[in-house]
Amino acid sequence: MTVTYREALRQGLYEALEKDSRAFLMGEDVGKYGGTYAVSKGMLEKFGPERVRDAPLSELGFVGAGVGAALGGMKPIVEVMTVNFILLALDQIVNSAAMLRHMSGGQFSVPLVIRTSSGAGRQLAAQHSQAFEAWFAHVPGLRVVAASVVDDARGMLGAALAQEDPVVLFEYPALFETKGELSGSPVDISSSRIRRSGSKVTLVTYGACLPKALQAAEQIDAEVIDLRSLRPLDMEPILGSIRKTRRAVVVDEGWKSGSLAAEVVARIMEGGFYDLDAPVARVCREEVPIPYARHLEEAALPQPEKIVAAAKGLFG
Numbered sequence: 019m020t021v022t023y024r025e026a027l028r029q030g031l032y033e034a035l036e037k038d039s040r041a042f043l044m045g046e047d048v049g050k051y052g053g054t055y056a057v058s059k060g061m062l063e064k065f066g067p068e069r070v071r072d073a074p075l076s077e078l079g080f081v082g083a084g085v086g087a088a089l090g091g092m093k094p095i096v097e098v099m100t101v102n103f104i105l106l107a108l109d110q111i112v113n114s115a116a117m118l119r120h121m122s123g124g125q126f127s128v129p130l131v132i133r134t135s136s137g138a139g140r141q142l143a144a145q146h147s148q149a150f151e152a153w154f155a156h157v158p159g160l161r162v163v164a165a166s167v168v169d170d171a172r173g174m175l176g177a178a179l180a181q182e183d184p185v186v187l188f189e190y191p192a193l194f195e196t197k198g199e200l201s202g203s204p205v206d207i208s209s210s211r212i213r214r215s216g217s218k219v220t221l222v223t224y225g226a227c228l229p230k231a232l233q234a235a236e237q238i239d240a241e242v243i244d245l246r247s248l249r250p251l252d253m254e255p256i257l258g259s260i261r262k263t264r265r266a267v268v269v270d271e272g273w274k275s276g277s278l279a280a281e282v283v284a285r286i287m288e289g290g291f292y293d294l295d296a297p298v299a300r301v302c303r304e305e306v307p308i309p310y311a312r313h314l315e316e317a318a319l320p321q322p323e324k325i326v327a328a329a330k331g332l333f334g
Contacts, residue, residue, distance in 0.1 A: 024194040026171035027057045031095070034175050035065050038093055041179060042069040044080055045097030045133075054099050055135065055194060081107035081132065085115050085184075088130040093179050098134040101188070102148045115184040116159030127182040131175065136164075137226045137271055138319055139192040144307035147315075149271045151225070152278040154186045155249040162249040163207045164188040166228040168198035170246060173205030188248075192226040210252040212259065216241035219329045220259040222282055223269035224248065227320050231269050234325035240267075248278060256282070257290045264295040265332040269320050274302040296332040301325050 021029070035041050042065075043058060049072040052059030062070040073080035077098055084096035098104045104111075115128045138147035155162045161181060165171040171189065178185035185207075214232055216239045223231045224245040235242050241259045245251065260266050266286055270279035279300045286298050304318040 019200050020197050021168055021200055022194065023165075023168055023171050023190075023196050023198070024055060024057065026168040026198075026200065027165075027175075027189060028059070030172040030175040031057060032061065032064075033172075034095065034179055035061065035069060037176070038179065040091065041093040041095060042071060042087075043095045043097060044071040044073050044084060046073055046075060046099050048072060048097050053097070055191060058097075077103050077106040078110060081110040082114070084130050084132070085110055085118075085128055088115075088128045088184075089118070089126055093129055093131075095131045095133060095175070095179070098132060100146060101134045101136040101150050102146050104132075104134050104150065111154070111160070111184070111186070112157050116157050119183060120159060128184045129179070129182050130184045131178045132184065132186045133175070133189060134186070135191050136188045137190050137192050138303070138308045138315060139226065141310060141312055141315060143310040147308035149303070151188055151248055152272050152276065152281070155278055155281070157249075159183065160249060161185045161207070161247070162188070163247055164224045164245065165190070166193070166225055166244050166246065167213075168196075169201050169203065170205055172200060173203075174207055177205045177207045188225060190226040193229070196229065208247055208250070208252065210246050210255045211244045212241060212255055213244045214240070214242040216263065218263060219265040219267060219332060220256065220263045221267050221269060221325065221329070222256055225271060227269045227271050230320060230322050231325060234322040234329070237322075237326050238329045240329060245282070251282065251285065253285050253289060256286065257293070260286065260290045261293045264293060265329070266294070267299045267301060267325060267328045267332070269301045269325055271303055271320060273305055274300055275305065277302055296334070299328040299332060301328050
């Protein structure tokens with residue numbers, strides 16, 4: 019069945035609430051409004067206000083309530099409207115949710131899922147176009163996943179709810195109207211995936227950059243790997259691909275300095291240095307706040323032509 023990324027997210031959320039009576043959704047505008055991106059539209063009427071709960075404009079407060087609910091045996095799905103607002107809840111996520119299993123000597127777990135949208139490409143300017151995946155992938159105690167295709171958009175939430183530790187699930191509004199085939203297969207959130215086979219160069223990416231990498235790959239016979247799990251990283255498919263292609267480009271919508279791309283490059287050098295015929299290249303967003311003007315926004319972000327140029331540069 020062909021569905022949009024948005025519809026796949028909606029189906030995954032509906033199935034999660036229907037499957038487990040302990041699961042509930044909480045966040046800004048998730049109920050009466052139907053979600054900022056209409057992902058939870060109609061769910062208040064279906065599941066009622068106890069399980070689809072509109073929260074006040076306090077990310078610190080309602081994420082903290084989610085941590086408490088998880089400790090109390092519930093399966094909270096906390097929606098932070100966009101990743102730009104998630105900074106207000108960092109204390110609860112990093113200093114509470116991620117640390118409680120360790121700090122309690124394994125006595126407590128926090129089966130909390132935090133859904134948030136990430137990335138630029140929609141002319142929302144600097145304050146609403148952030149990409150903070152690397153910030154959360156830095157933190158022990160968190161699992162961090164990114165849905166790049168419709169199967170993952172539908173299936174990652176259910177897989178995340180099955181975890182006993184907190185999961186941050188990144189969704190991408192730039193992909194919401196893209197379409198794909200739903201396979202209906204269970205989703206494993208611990209592994210990366212080869213999305214396209216190729217022989218000349220390996221492109222490693224995730225999230226909204228995946229379609230751009232696939233577009234670039236058509237021009238350069240590249241193998242494309244979707245990270246999917248940002249913490250922990252599954253490096254084996256990447257290292258296996260590099261043994262074949264001998265070259266790699268990491269594509270990341272985050273800034274280059276201190277980026278997730280930097281971590282992937284470091285692990286490639288640690289595990290695959292002698293398989294490389296050229297240094298690993300990176301294509302990231304420019305080191306500036308995202309501009310509002312369409313042409314400047316596009317210039318600041320990874321694009322297929324930038325990926326192609328970086329790949330060709332590896333051949334001298």
